[in-house]
Amino acid sequence: MSNRHLKEKGIESLLFASGIVAVLALFLLCIFLFRDGLLLFEAYPISSFLTETKWFPTSDPAHFGLLPLLLGSLIVTAGAIIFSVPLGIAAAIYISELAGPRTAGILKPVTEILAGIPSVVYGFFGLVILVPVIQRTLDLPTGQTALTGSIMLGIMALPTIISISEDAISSVPRAIKEGSLALGSTKWQTIYKVTIPAALSGISAAVMLGVGRAIGETMTVMMVTGNSAVIPGFPSGLFAPVKTMTATIALEMGEVPQGSEHFHALFAIGSVLFITTFIINIIANHIKRRYRFNL
Amino acid sequence: MPGTYDNGTEIEVTDLNLWYGDNHALHDISIDIPKNSVTALIGPSGCGKSTFLRCLNRMNDLVKSCRIEGKVLIDNQDIYSKDVDVVDLRKRVGMVFQKPNPFPMSIHDNIAYGPRIHGMGKKNINGIVEEALKSGALWGEVSDRLGSSALDLSGGQQQRLCIARTLAVRPEVILFDEPCSALDPISTGKIEELILELKKKYTIVIVTHNMQQAARISDYTGFFLTGDLVEFDRTEQIFESPGEKATEDYITGRFG
Amino acid sequence: MLSNAKLNEKIAFGLLRLAMGMVVAFVLVILYYIVSNGYSAISLDFIFSMPRNRMTEGGIYPAIVGTMYLIIGSMAVALPLGILSAIYLTEYAQPGRTTWTIEMAINNLAGTPSVVFGLFGLAMFVKYLGFGASILSASLTLALLILPVIIRASQEALLTVPKEYREASLALGVTKWETIRRIVLPAAIPGMVTGAILSIGRVAGETAPILLTGAAYFLPRLPDSVYSQFMALPYHLYVLATSGTNIAQTRPIQYGTALILLIIVLFVNIIAVSIRSHYRKKINR
Numbered sequence: 048m049s050n051r052h053l054k055e056k057g058i059e060s061l062l063f064a065s066g067i068v069a070v071l072a073l074f075l076l077c078i079f080l081f082r083d084g085l086l087l088f089e090a091y092p093i094s095s096f097l098t099e100t101k102w103f104p105t106s107d108p109a110h111f112g113l114l115p116l117l118l119g120s121l122i123v124t125a126g127a128i129i130f131s132v133p134l135g136i137a138a139a140i141y142i143s144e145l146a147g148p149r150t151a152g153i154l155k156p157v158t159e160i161l162a163g164i165p166s167v168v169y170g171f172f173g174l175v176i177l178v179p180v181i182q183r184t185l186d187l188p189t190g191q192t193a194l195t196g197s198i199m200l201g202i203m204a205l206p207t208i209i210s211i212s213e214d215a216i217s218s219v220p221r222a223i224k225e226g227s228l229a230l231g232s233t234k235w236q237t238i239y240k241v242t243i244p245a246a247l248s249g250i251s252a253a254v255m256l257g258v259g260r261a262i263g264e265t266m267t268v269m270m271v272t273g274n275s276a277v278i279p280g281f282p283s284g285l286f287a288p289v290k291t292m293t294a295t296i297a298l299e300m301g302e303v304p305q306g307s308e309h310f311h312a313l314f315a316i317g318s319v320l321f322i323t324t325f326i327i328n329i330i331a332n333h334i335k336r337r338y339r340f341n342l
Numbered sequence: 343m344p345g346t347y348d349n350g351t352e353i354e355v356t357d358l359n360l361w362y363g364d365n366h367a368l369h370d371i372s373i374d375i376p377k378n379s380v381t382a383l384i385g386p387s388g389c390g391k392s393t394f395l396r397c398l399n400r401m402n403d404l405v406k407s408c409r410i411e412g413k414v415l416i417d418n419q420d421i422y423s424k425d426v427d428v429v430d431l432r433k434r435v436g437m438v439f440q441k442p443n444p445f446p447m448s449i450h451d452n453i454a455y456g457p458r459i460h461g462m463g464k465k466n467i468n469g470i471v472e473e474a475l476k477s478g479a480l481w482g483e484v485s486d487r488l489g490s491s492a493l494d495l496s497g498g499q500q501q502r503l504c505i506a507r508t509l510a511v512r513p514e515v516i517l518f519d520e521p522c523s524a525l526d527p528i529s530t531g532k533i534e535e536l537i538l539e540l541k542k543k544y545t546i547v548i549v550t551h552n553m554q555q556a557a558r559i560s561d562y563t564g565f566f567l568t569g570d571l572v573e574f575d576r577t578e579q580i581f582e583s584p585g586e587k588a589t590e591d592y593i594t595g596r597f598g
Numbered sequence: 599m600l601s602n603a604k605l606n607e608k609i610a611f612g613l614l615r616l617a618m619g620m621v622v623a624f625v626l627v628i629l630y631y632i633v634s635n636g637y638s639a640i641s642l643d644f645i646f647s648m649p650r651n652r653m654t655e656g657g658i659y660p661a662i663v664g665t666m667y668l669i670i671g672s673m674a675v676a677l678p679l680g681i682l683s684a685i686y687l688t689e690y691a692q693p694g695r696t697t698w699t700i701e702m703a704i705n706n707l708a709g710t711p712s713v714v715f716g717l718f719g720l721a722m723f724v725k726y727l728g729f730g731a732s733i734l735s736a737s738l739t740l741a742l743l744i745l746p747v748i749i750r751a752s753q754e755a756l757l758t759v760p761k762e763y764r765e766a767s768l769a770l771g772v773t774k775w776e777t778i779r780r781i782v783l784p785a786a787i788p789g790m791v792t793g794a795i796l797s798i799g800r801v802a803g804e805t806a807p808i809l810l811t812g813a814a815y816f817l818p819r820l821p822d823s824v825y826s827q828f829m830a831l832p833y834h835l836y837v838l839a840t841s842g843t844n845i846a847q848t849r850p851i852q853y854g855t856a857l858i859l860l861i862i863v864l865f866v867n868i869i870a871v872s873i874r875s876h877y878r879k880k881i882n883r
């Protein structure tokens with residue numbers, strides 16, 4: 048008997064050890080990321096990092112200003128969200144409220160294809176197809192612009208926004224919708240006065256996760272935004288090249304000597320990126336947890 | 343209380359109280375359950391019959407909010423004492439559930455599952471399966487397709503399979519929680535016959551909401567109402583001249 | 599005559615349809631361009647030969663091999679860890695601070711950008727543990743990246759196993775672990791496999807993390823140990839499309855590589871989805 052008991056306890060401990068691997072991974076990730084990031088500030092003042100408007104890592108003296116990269120990430124993400132949120136929510140409403148079950152059964156996997164396409168393929172498509180189109184139609188010196196990045200990122204964020212919004216809209220209890228219809232409202236009035244408000248927190252969670260996805264995306268933006276580290280204006284900056292935090296890390300890490308100031312600066316950028324998405328995730332999950340209906 | 347029993351007492355419950363969180367679901371239950379007989383538990387739904395039954399093989403341990411006080415002796419051993427191994431207890435006290443729940447495996451594997459894990463009859467597993475299916479009154483119907491999926495059986499056959507599966511680990515007590523409520527009258531009849539056969543070798547406790555069933559197959563009957571054991575006596579006594587007004591109202595259908 | 603409300607409804611539904619149409623159009627346009635331009639480049643020779651003439655001719659064999667190594671390496675680590683972790687969370691964990699912390703860590707790992715995983719892999723595996731830029735470093739980095747996906751999919755699979763099976767087994771005097779091993783896990787395997795297969799697609803397509811942990815621009819030979827650098831499909835596509843020797847001339851190779859990647863990912867998704875629906879039907883029978 049005690050033998051069997053010991054075995055059960057042993058297995059439970061083993062499972063617990065695997066259970067905390069995620070915590071351990073996150074912990075180590077923070078340690079290694081922040082450690083190399085903080086080393087930058089031994090030589091380079093943190094105030095300059097946060098307020099400098101220039102990212103000239105190879106000039107002498109070097110400038111490691113976060114702002115152009117942070118704003119670059121923000122403008123590309125903002126453009127993506129402006130474009131994909133209305134589109135995604137509309138598609139989610141269509142799937143859950145208008146399409147019949149069979150049509151919905153086809154549309155859902157079709158939109159999920161978007162989630163499966165690797166980001167480098169999006170980047171390639173954007174570079175080869177969209178960049179020339181943007182250049183010609185807007186008559187710009189180059190088609191590699193923040194806008195191009197926004198469009199591609201918007202498409203990539205669509206499946207996240209659609210599937211989570213769709214989930215939230217479908218989970219609005221039928222009784223609430225029928226109550227409204229029974230009062231003589233049209234289906235559309237019911238959707239936008241009753242269903243959407245009831246699903247709002249779920250939809251906001253979807254938007255937050257979409258933002259998180261867009262801000263962290265690397266390959267696509269790197270291939271279509273031109274990668275020039277200047278502080279973008281708004282909205283004029285949409286039509287010029289920008290450089291995001293993610294693209295900076297991926298592009299420059301290959302060329303820097305390990306342990307150099309530049310190397311640490313890239314880790315510092317990575318830390319900022321991590322903290323940003325960490326906060327976005329916490330907010331998104333907090334909202335998501337609240338939207339479940341208790342019926 | 344019916345006094346002492348011809349075959350002796352199998353289970354002695356004293357002042358059993360049970361809470362699900364703040365819900366006090368069983369109040370001071372005391373009852374002696376006789377050996378090698380059928381004891382039926384009746385009462386309106388939600389009165390705590392299943393809860394009580396699940397105290398007898400400690401299935402309530404799985405419910406996180408559940409707290410239990412009192413004594414349950416089986417063979418004079420307190421099953422809630424620290425040195426009792428729940429796993430061994432459940433081997434001795436088998437359970438058949440309301441909804442037939444065969445595993446998604448073959449008929450043979452369903453029966454062999456318990457004995458194999460307990461290391462019983464390593465060589466003669468087929469013999470054990472055959473014996474259990476015979477005792478479960480199912481052998482005649484399935485002997486030629488032991489390898490096919492248990493999920494293809496009818497509801498009544500599935501329930502007899504679950505009984506046979508329980509028998510295969512050789513328990514002393516078998517708990518039935520409304521075993522026929524999901525079945526048609528013919529399957530119900532077969533299971534009732536089977537229970538009458540089984541009581542020669544096993545102590546049986548059965549929860550039922552069907553009073554005719556209790557009257558047909560049980561030797562003793564307990565009547566539960568909102569967490570209290572209102573009355574417990576010989577079945578004829580309960581049905582012919584109940585001692586409590588509430589029992590009489592329930593039995594004659596004048597209840598709620 | 600339409601009432602105002604009716605008219606509004608017509609307009610609104612028209613817009614919703616338009617939006618849905620645009621989403622579907624995006625899918626079709628992307629697939630169309632890659633497939634129509636890529637399929638002529640693909641041949642057995644393309645798949646099974648080495649790049650030639652400074653990657654302007656020849657095939658993509660080493661990139662395919664590299665991607666396979668990454669899939670095997672990362673799954674070998676993430677699959678067992680993820681499944682065990684999911685078993686702990688669904689079958690053993692009690693609600694409380696520890697469980698909350700684990701759940702939070704999984705959610706945040708899932709939302710961390712892949713390039714940050716790349717930085718972490720570089721700092722920890724490449725530098726600190728001294729694995730160098732290698733298959734090993736990249737596989738471990740990717741394993742951490744897909745760990746949350748595998749945990750979530752496995753948890754979901756475990757939750758679909760009916761409570762009745764567990765109760766039936768426990769009531770026969772079978773221990774908790776034996777019940778999980780013999781009843782719960784077999785019933786949950788299809789769902790777990792689905793999650794695992796989906797993350798294969800993810801591993802095949804990730805670029806940023808391997809770029810920082812060991813992917814090579816070009817290698818004349820196949821990797822010969824876990825400490826070797828490697829070529830991989832997504833990085834190969836990136837290199838050819840942005841900094842190859844002759845970007846315009848190698849367009850067909852780029853489209854072909856993109857199509858191969860797409861085929862791997864879509865194929866893997868289709869398999870996963872059909873496994874899932876096959877077993878769903880079986881359970882609902």
Ligand SMILES: Nc1ncnc2c1ncn2[C@@H]1O[C@H](COP(=O)(O)OP(=O)(O)O)[C@@H](O)[C@H]1O
Pocket residue numbers: 362365367385386387388389390391392393394405407
């Ligand atoms: N797992 C549980 N958790 C919390 N409360 C429960 C649980 N099971 C039963 N109860 C409560 O205990 C009471 C008795 O239930 P039960 O024993 O199932 O009644 P019966 O079997 O007589 O219909 C009911 O109020 C029920 O809501």
Ligand SMILES: [Mg+2]
Pocket residue numbers: 391392393
């Ligand atoms: Mg009950």
